[in-house]
Amino acid sequence: MATPTTADFDSILAEAQRRWQALTNGDRPWVRVGTGLAGEAAGGFEVVSAVKAALEENGVAANVSEVGTLGLCFAEPLLDVQMPGGPRVFYRNVTPEIARSIVNEHVAGGNPTMEHAIGYLGEPGAAPDGIPDLNDHPMLGQQQRIALRNAGHIDPSDLYQYIANGGYAALNQALTAMTPDEARQEVLASGLRGRGGAAFPAGVKWGFLAGNPDPNKYILCNCEEGDPGAFNDRGILESDPATVVEGITIAGYACNANRGYIFIRHGHNQPIDRTRAVIEQAYELGLLGQNILGSEFSFDVEVALTGDSYVSGEETALMEAIEGKRSMPRYRPPFPAQVGVFGKPSNINNVKTLAYVPEIIAKGGEWFAGIGTPADPDNRINGSSGTAILCLSGDITYAGLIEVPLGMTLRQVLFDMAGGVPNGKRMKLLQTGGPLGGVLSASDANLDLVLDFDVFRAAGAILGSGGIIVCDEDTCAVDLTRNLIAFCQYESCGKCFPCRMGMSHLLEILERISNLEGTEEDLALMRNIGENMQAGSLCGHGQLGFNPVSSALRYFGDEFEAHIREKRHTGDCSDQVFSPKLTRR
Amino acid sequence: MDDATQSLIADAVNNQPQSTVTVLSSLLAVEDAIGYIPKEAVEAVASRMDATVNDVWAVATFYPNFRFDPPMEHRVEVCWGPSCHVMGAGRIIAAAQDALGLSDEGDTPDGKATLRYNTCLGACAHAPVMAIDHHLAGRVTPESARERIATALQSVPSH
Numbered sequence: 061m062a063t064p065t066t067a068d069f070d071s072i073l074a075e076a077q078r079r080w081q082a083l084t085n086g087d088r089p090w091v092r093v094g095t096g097l098a099g100e101a102a103g104g105f106e107v108v109s110a111v112k113a114a115l116e117e118n119g120v121a122a123n124v125s126e127v128g129t130l131g132l133c134f135a136e137p138l139l140d141v142q143m144p145g146g147p148r149v150f151y152r153n154v155t156p157e158i159a160r161s162i163v164n165e166h167v168a169g170g171n172p173t174m175e176h177a178i179g180y181l182g183e184p185g186a187a188p189d190g191i192p193d194l195n196d197h198p199m200l201g202q203q204q205r206i207a208l209r210n211a212g213h214i215d216p217s218d219l220y221q222y223i224a225n226g227g228y229a230a231l232n233q234a235l236t237a238m239t240p241d242e243a244r245q246e247v248l249a250s251g252l253r254g255r256g257g258a259a260f261p262a263g264v265k266w267g268f269l270a271g272n273p274d275p276n277k278y279i280l281c282n283c284e285e286g287d288p289g290a291f292n293d294r295g296i297l298e299s300d301p302a303t304v305v306e307g308i309t310i311a312g313y314a315c316n317a318n319r320g321y322i323f324i325r326h327g328h329n330q331p332i333d334r335t336r337a338v339i340e341q342a343y344e345l346g347l348l349g350q351n352i353l354g355s356e357f358s359f360d361v362e363v364a365l366t367g368d369s370y371v372s373g374e375e376t377a378l379m380e381a382i383e384g385k386r387s388m389p390r391y392r393p394p395f396p397a398q399v400g401v402f403g404k405p406s407n408i409n410n411v412k413t414l415a416y417v418p419e420i421i422a423k424g425g426e427w428f429a430g431i432g433t434p435a436d437p438d439n440r441i442n443g444s445s446g447t448a449i450l451c452l453s454g455d456i457t458y459a460g461l462i463e464v465p466l467g468m469t470l471r472q473v474l475f476d477m478a479g480g481v482p483n484g485k486r487m488k489l490l491q492t493g494g495p496l497g498g499v500l501s502a503s504d505a506n507l508d509l510v511l512d513f514d515v516f517r518a519a520g521a522i523l524g525s526g527g528i529i530v531c532d533e534d535t536c537a538v539d540l541t542r543n544l545i546a547f548c549q550y551e552s553c554g555k556c557f558p559c560r561m562g563m564s565h566l567l568e569i570l571e572r573i574s575n576l577e578g579t580e581e582d583l584a585l586m587r588n589i590g591e592n593m594q595a596g597s598l599c600g601h602g603q604l605g606f607n608p609v610s611s612a613l614r615y616f617g618d619e620f621e622a623h624i625r626e627k628r629h630t631g632d633c634s635d636q637v638f639s640p641k642l643t644r645r
Numbered sequence: 646m647d648d649a650t651q652s653l654i655a656d657a658v659n660n661q662p663q664s665t666v667t668v669l670s671s672l673l674a675v676e677d678a679i680g681y682i683p684k685e686a687v688e689a690v691a692s693r694m695d696a697t698v699n700d701v702w703a704v705a706t707f708y709p710n711f712r713f714d715p716p717m718e719h720r721v722e723v724c725w726g727p728s729c730h731v732m733g734a735g736r737i738i739a740a741a742q743d744a745l746g747l748s749d750e751g752d753t754p755d756g757k758a759t760l761r762y763n764t765c766l767g768a769c770a771h772a773p774v775m776a777i778d779h780h781l782a783g784r785v786t787p788e789s790a791r792e793r794i795a796t797a798l799q800s801v802p803s804h
């Protein structure tokens with residue numbers, strides 16, 4: 061076996077550090093603008109253009125980068141200015157006009173503009189007068205950022221910036237100092253559970269593939285992310301795709317696989333373009349392809365796109381989509397580790413799962429296992445290590461993307477960090493883990509739930525992919541359930557009739573109830589349909605598809621009663637008249 | 646079909662940047678290039694992929710993002726996912742329908758615009774969200790949605 065050397069990596073790292081030094085402490089200021097999906101929706105690209113135009117007008121040279129998201133989505137477009145060697149001063153909700161004045165006063169004039177500043181990040185003591193430390197913002201201060209460690213800080217399309225901030229040290233370490241099995245043992249020891257929904261231990265799953273002697277094996281990274289209300293997978297790929305590319309490469313090494321696919325829904329340009337950009341640079345630097353860093357390990361990665369189909373996020377449907385077919389789930393067995401994509405053994409992980417891997421290798425499985433919640437076998441709690449990457453949206457003061465240690469309570473996240481419900485209203489309902497996750501009431505007991513995969517399951521909800529949609533007292537539980545089932549109906553792939561027909565019937569019944577035309581029998585009818593869906597569906601979509609209804613009945617049964625018996629609305633639904641219908645052809 | 650479109654199709658199908666080329670990747674490439682999947686494209690994909698025309702139609706009709714007749718000048722999408730729903734997507738959809746003179750998803754009779762509903766545009770933290778000609782706009786109100794649509798209708802066609 062050829063002995064890998066670190067020489068190549070050391071020279072790459074030296075070049076990366078030289079470039080980073082030039083950016084942060086060189087001859088010109090550095091302006092970074094949030095241009096993730098939320099940044100774009102808030103006008104981030106218009107801000108970038110305004111900054112460039114204003115720099116030209118002033119005749120000032122500065123570096124301008126389109127970064128991903130720091131997670132403070134409520135403050136997007138977020139712009140920050142770093143004068144050479146100084147702290148970064150962040151400005152919130154920047155418009156093109158505000159951007160121009162920031163360029164004039166701060167970038168050209170050297171004086172931070174107080175009016176729109178939200179905080180600074182940098183060495184203590186470097187604080188510009190009167191501007192608070194951004195880490196004192198409740199939304200940021202209590203985070204523990206592992207997968208999001210670079211998000212919003214580096215140019216996501218520049219692999220050198222990732223490397224300058226510690227990137228690829230883990231792969232280098234694995235290739236030079238660990239056998240594939242040792243790398244896998246580290247992930248096993250970390251207790252890392254899959255973040256795609258089912259929370260299955262990643263190291264165990266990797267073992268199924270590692271044990272297969274086939275010379276052609278695949279690692280698939282799932283960024284379908286069709287769950288409405290979830291944007292963390294795309295958030296990672298648009299902010300720091302390199303951590304996922306490094307993670308999938310390490311997974312490939314640990315499983316003796318030779319090819320990887322990162323699977324993204326078409327049309328989401330930032331995640332797609334930025335992931336492709338770092339893959340290309342990784343090839344140029346010898347971090348992908350033949351004999352990575354001079355070792356005997358070779359690995360290829362490419363981006364594969366899917367059309368609009370929620371179910372293509374299901375692991376076997378995803379394989380069909382990569383093969384270019386209709387993304388309908390396959391029968392199991394055979395399981396992916398025996399027969400996966402293109403008939404070859406495959407392992408599939410979510411974006412977040414793979415994004416953790418470099419830090420787990422670099423800092424050790426024990427370190428990661430020390431974060432999170434312990435096991436409690438008596439109560440069927442297996443322990444959840446690491447962090448939760450949560451997407452907060454809906455009626456919440458600070459909407460955005462955060463990473464917090466598992467074990468925090470919902471109350472800490474939603475009130476202490478995210479500022480609760482705005483406008484003095486009452487928090488009523490939480491929709492978690494994607495549409496199939498169902499709803500929770502915002503009762504005291506539920507707000508005290510700790511973030512833990514099994515604790516959530518016991519409460520009838522799913523932590524799953526990490527979406528939390530907060531609803532205030534104006535939201536009607538029946539109306540929201542109708543919306544969730546409309547989604548499930550729209551997205552049923554149509555392969556099995558309990559799911560295809562069941563969803564349509566559930567939607568019809570829920571429409572009837574929302575129109576105050578429901579009958580007493582409707583509740584029993586829905587339960588009957590739900591039982592059949594659960595028992596007779598091939599994939600999780602149909603099996604879990606009754607969750608929105610069952611959880612809503614569990615927590616908000618009285619609202620269903622009010623609509624049915626008293627013919628009374630229990631929320632403000634005056635503008636909610638809409639349920640699209642589509643049955644896949 | 647004119648020669649220019651024919652060659653755009655051939656180019657899209659035959660020059661894909663990634664190394665794994667499939668029926669779906671080819672259809673997505675055609676959609677990106679010309680905004681729809683004409684029958685000539687189905688034939689081109691079938692011949693490139695050594696598949697039957699039926700196989701290609703099966704894939705094309707499964708994914709609702711594909712359309713089969715030429716695109717309108719502009720494309721308006723409104724999200725109805727739950728984050729947007731609770732933040733008032735219903736009103737945005739009504740405003741978009743009103744601004745376009747439509748009562749549902751679909752094309753305007755004058756060929757100017759298509760209205761599409763979307764299950765999640767990915768900017769949920771800025772709900773309610775819409776996209777015009779593939780550019781996202783968040784925290785829209787019925788008034789701002791109307792304005793954005795009016796501005797788009799007056800701008801250069803996206804295709």
Ligand SMILES: Cc1cc2nc3c(=O)[nH]c(=O)nc-3n(C[C@H](O)[C@H](O)[C@H](O)COP(=O)(O)O)c2cc1C
Nearest residue numbers: 254255256282284285373374375409410413600601
């Ligand atoms: C209907 C359906 C949709 C799914 N969508 C996704 C998705 O968008 N992203 C994802 O990572 N997993 C999704 N999953 C779960 C995957 O099947 C799979 O369990 C997961 O990608 C494995 O990754 P993990 O072990 O890292 O969690 C979905 C499952 C079902 C049943």
Ligand code: SF4
Nearest residue numbers: 553555556559599602
């Ligand atoms: S359960 Fe539903 S989504 Fe899953 S395979 Fe069956 S029809 Fe398709």
Ligand code: FES
Nearest residue numbers: 536629630631633
């Ligand atoms: S449908 Fe529940 S309040 Fe109107």
Ligand code: FES
Nearest residue numbers: 724726729766769
């Ligand atoms: S739910 Fe509307 S953008 Fe995600």
